[in-house]
Amino acid sequence: MTEPQVWTLIGVFATALFGMITLMSTMFIRIIRTEIGSLKTEMSSEFRGINQRIDRLDADVNALMKHAFGIDRG
Template sequence: MTEPQVWVLIGVFATAVFGMLTWQTISFNRALRTSIDSLREVMDVRFEAVNARFDAVDAKIDALDRDVQALTRHVFGTDPR
């Protein structure tokens, strides 16, 4: 362990291992970020579809409410006609 070549090889191997760990970490982070971004896009599309369905249900409920009010006025005799 006193030879300079041994210390140079230890340094080279340590640098190589550190470099590989860095490369793997960066690669993993990029892949994870890409997956999360694509998942967000899919979720946004799904949320828009759900919001459209809720809007349609709201419109139907408003129409139903109007019809029930008209029937109530007609049955209880408060119809202006």
């Protein structure tokens, strides 16, 4: 092989390697963003569920106090 052919092959391989690194990093970043978004959605739905259970518990405590002691806290 002549020297220009070697430099051409080096350039082709370097370009291919750079392209693969770019593609993999782009895909990795996209996957991480998707996973963080789904985790955010899941956590926020869990917190909403906890709030609903606490609100329901408050209503149950109010009903028990009204029934047991005739006290209405609400």
